[in-house]
Amino acid sequence: MMTDEMSQSAEGTEGAEEPPLPVEEDGTSTENPDDKKVNESKPSNIAVLSGEMEILVDKRIPHLDRGPSLAYATRASGQSHEGCFALVCENHLVPRSADAGKFSGIMSSGLINLVASGVVYWPPAQEERYVFVYESVSAKPIMKNIEEGGLGWKQDAVMNSIVVPMINVLMDLRDVDMVHGAINPMNIFGAGSKDGVDRVMLGECLSTPTSYLQPAMFEPIERAMVDPIAKGPGTSEDDIYAFGVTLVMILRSKDPLAGMSDEDVIRQKIELGSYVSLTGKDRFTGSILELLRGLLYDDRVQRWTLDEVESWLDGQRLSPKQSAKKQKASRPIHFNGERYFRSVLLAMDLEADQSEAMQMIDDGTLEQWISRSLEDNLAGGRLEKALEEAREDGRGPGYWDRLLPRVSVALDVDAPIRFKGMRINPEGFAGALAETYMLKKDLMPFVDIINQQLIMFWLGVQQEGRFDVGNLTSRFDSCRAFLRQNTMGYGVERCLYFLNPECRCISEKLEGYYVRNPEDIMYAFEDIAEKPNRPDLFIDRHIAAFLSVKDRRMIDPFFVELGAEEYHRKILGNIKTLATIQKRSRMEMFPGIAGWIVDILEPVYEHYHDRELQVSIRKKIEKMKEEGDLVKMITLLDKNDIKQRDFLNFRKAMEEYRALGEENLELRKKMENPEIFGKETGQEIAAIVSGVLAGIIILSFAFMHFTEAAIF
Numbered sequence: 001m002m003t004d005e006m007s008q009s010a011e012g013t014e015g016a017e018e019p020p021l022p023v024e025e026d027g028t029s030t031e032n033p034d035d036k037k038v039n040e041s042k043p044s045n046i047a048v049l050s051g052e053m054e055i056l057v058d059k060r061i062p063h064l065d066r067g068p069s070l071a072y073a074t075r076a077s078g079q080s081h082e083g084c085f086a087l088v089c090e091n092h093l094v095p096r097s098a099d100a101g102k103f104s105g106i107m108s109s110g111l112i113n114l115v116a117s118g119v120v121y122w123p124p125a126q127e128e129r130y131v132f133v134y135e136s137v138s139a140k141p142i143m144k145n146i147e148e149g150g151l152g153w154k155q156d157a158v159m160n161s162i163v164v165p166m167i168n169v170l171m172d173l174r175d176v177d178m179v180h181g182a183i184n185p186m187n188i189f190g191a192g193s194k195d196g197v198d199r200v201m202l203g204e205c206l207s208t209p210t211s212y213l214q215p216a217m218f219e220p221i222e223r224a225m226v227d228p229i230a231k232g233p234g235t236s237e238d239d240i241y242a243f244g245v246t247l248v249m250i251l252r253s254k255d256p257l258a259g260m261s262d263e264d265v266i267r268q269k270i271e272l273g274s275y276v277s278l279t280g281k282d283r284f285t286g287s288i289l290e291l292l293r294g295l296l297y298d299d300r301v302q303r304w305t306l307d308e309v310e311s312w313l314d315g316q317r318l319s320p321k322q323s324a325k326k327q328k329a330s331r332p333i334h335f336n337g338e339r340y341f342r343s344v345l346l347a348m349d350l351e352a353d354q355s356e357a358m359q360m361i362d363d364g365t366l367e368q369w370i371s372r373s374l375e376d377n378l379a380g381g382r383l384e385k386a387l388e389e390a391r392e393d394g395r396g397p398g399y400w401d402r403l404l405p406r407v408s409v410a411l412d413v414d415a416p417i418r419f420k421g422m423r424i425n426p427e428g429f430a431g432a433l434a435e436t437y438m439l440k441k442d443l444m445p446f447v448d449i450i451n452q453q454l455i456m457f458w459l460g461v462q463q464e465g466r467f468d469v470g471n472l473t474s475r476f477d478s479c480r481a482f483l484r485q486n487t488m489g490y491g492v493e494r495c496l497y498f499l500n501p502e503c504r505c506i507s508e509k510l511e512g513y514y515v516r517n518p519e520d521i522m523y524a525f526e527d528i529a530e531k532p533n534r535p536d537l538f539i540d541r542h543i544a545a546f547l548s549v550k551d552r553r554m555i556d557p558f559f560v561e562l563g564a565e566e567y568h569r570k571i572l573g574n575i576k577t578l579a580t581i582q583k584r585s586r587m588e589m590f591p592g593i594a595g596w597i598v599d600i601l602e603p604v605y606e607h608y609h610d611r612e613l614q615v616s617i618r619k620k621i622e623k624m625k626e627e628g629d630l631v632k633m634i635t636l637l638d639k640n641d642i643k644q645r646d647f648l649n650f651r652k653a654m655e656e657y658r659a660l661g662e663e664n665l666e667l668r669k670k671m672e673n674p675e676i677f678g679k680e681t682g683q684e685i686a687a688i689v690s691g692v693l694a695g696i697i698i699l700s701f702a703f704m705h706f707t708e709a710a711i712f
Contacts, residue, residue: 087204112134137189137201150255151249153250158251165200166200174306182214183218211228212229212231214242216262227416230416335353402454417455426467479499483495487563488539509535509543525593572604579631588628
């Protein structure tokens, strides 16, 4: 049933205080209905952002592309000057819209300036896209691609042109609690040569998930192992490491890692350490050596912080640190035709031959190697825990799927979860799930990771301080609870939006629309209402989960009706949800949605028993259609007193009908024998007439008797 609050709103909201417009985390108002009209007639070669910025579809700027996000020239509406460029994001990725406010708030000449961001209708794709608009960059990247290997710049030039301005930018990012995730020479713009550049500018990082485009070489070892989409938000330590690699590439003359695959680069870093692997035969001296070693230390705890870098800039000399190498065993273990001295390398290859891995684990070879050759008691304890947890559900189907990822984590706690070909950092699980959903790939591996509690095992063996273990544990516990419920608003859809606050709603009903909040849903449906192929109902599992995560009060009270078997109840649940959004957000009228609702109300009308009442309600709803006030419509359709009166009248009519039916049946039985029925009926009539006449005679005598007594 509708709440009293909603019912009262049908009588008007005059005098109510208007709340502030809903504002997104990037600081831009979402109350712009014009931006949500997909089929609005616009030139096919222009996309308009917030009515102020025109994106020129036919003017590409290829050298400013960011992976799948393509760059286009822009201009202020109605003007010819092209002073900015726009990056148009791909819809299968979740852009960092929540960080737009932080990014635009950084006032630094060393960081590209974000002018605007938001949703536009993109004519080439005939759908809505998220875009970021930046000030134009005239300079080229200081390195075209990673294959250049090294620039061989002079140390003094690098100190003045690169180190000082970039450290200032990193400090600005730290001050707003933001990770860049795309620091590399291909994303640093500047004009110059070995003698230095006049000015450098760090490029953008918002159009794709954090570190999605970052080459593996620029990532710390444990982060380079992860699939690009599953890296997670990262930390400032990752930016510091990337800056260190950037400096090495600018300073060195040759690339010792040339021709190597990402996996080979990771192995080289594990064997030799990042500094040695990246510098090769190049030799650096003086203060720059101290800086490079501090920035490229593989142990994140020992890696220099920005405070230490700042101290170094101020002239304080710090002791150079030697690159730490992963622990090495005294004897190798043989697996898949190779010899392994390091557990981290074995963990990387464990899935290469699952049958041999199973045998190695089952016969105790791995356990013996860890205790005797590797002499790592902590790894031995983790392996024991992995075996214990995997065997809790028996050794039947799925046993090895539960065990091998745990064994991999036991061998290398810094590495990601390796499961069925995926390499996932728990903090990046959300991004990987979103991409898989949007590309319509198999979701079962993600469901298995949650249900088999692989993330919980991974979190349980982490060192303190690396992650917010409590927060992650709580979030994935909630996801496991969501998966146990298959009703509307739960399931894997709930996990998707719960873990991805920035993710758009990817319901098939909203295909072509970039929906980020409940208000966007209303604008999208208002536009869809004009289309001939619109769906029957509004709310599906995706929209239900999306709304419940955004604001549970908008939809949770109506879950029972939305999931009901009776079609008329589903319709009412849909209308109540939309009416609640309209009321809570103080939105304008929606005549298109109202007309759509009128077209699907027949099952609701038929649920009323009184035909005259059906006609009356139908007429009233038709009059409300043009107003677009969904609250008034649902208040009339869901009025308690009307429903109760209709039901009571219907029950009374049923009782009368039953009584008449019984009388009819009795008469029919009597009519089966006409002679008896006639005599009995005559006798009954005679008895009644006799009784009446006798009563009249008695009353007459009594009257006469009392009259005579009164006279005498």
